[in-house]
Amino acid sequence: MRDARAALMSGLSSDGKPVDRPLSPHLQVYRPQITTVLSIMHRFSGIWLGVGTLFLTWWLVALASGPAPFATAQAFFASIFGKILLFLWTAALMFHFCNGIRHLVWDSGLGFEKPTYHASGWTVLAAATALTVLIFIVGLTAG
């Protein structure tokens, strides 16, 4: 046995012979469902928000460095490229926020019935979309 992973994949067949346990089929043979798609989106949005956290740090450091560096940072976020990034971070944050609350509810042991987690999944998508649009309208009209 090489490691814990290999050990967990080894078993005994019903007639006592050692066998390798079968692996689950690869991801691409499954039809996408709201549960799996949102799960993958939660991971991707989290990673993307990690990139956003680095930019947030840059913004705070620029603010503490003085008016000129801060003006550079503000100009970057006000540019078309900056606005696209801000939109994608807003969308990612709203989704991760709403779906994160869904995860916290699951952690308390609730919402595991099939109709419930389907409904909560679509609710998360609708809420995240509405919040993203709302925030961007407020943000753009304020500017």
Next chain:
Amino acid sequence: MANMTAVTMRSTLGRVRGLGAARSGLLEWWGQRITAAALVPLAIWFVVSLLVHLNEGASSVAHWVARPWNGVLLLALLIALFRHLGLGLKVVIEDYIHAEATKLATLLVMKAVLTLFWIAATVSVLKLAFAG
């Protein structure tokens, strides 16, 4: 497979013992969820604050950060955010990188980058807070 014969004197428990982590996993699981819960109100406060102060100049935004409660909430946000991010990225790295050396190196680089950025953000907020 070599040492796994049909007849063994070892118990099932004995065979699995020592094969998996049973150390700080629960604390990290809790940490992910506690920071998530903390980030719910903090994220709402931060997004609303950003929208309100969106187009202000450096002195006005710096003045906003310098108000004590704003500084406190920003520091709380940074602690929860970087902890949550570090735990999340750790899970992602551990899920997809199986070679021990590459996994360890990636985890250390990730941790180093996050720690440096966290300190930089914290120092910036403290500098603005103490500058008044």
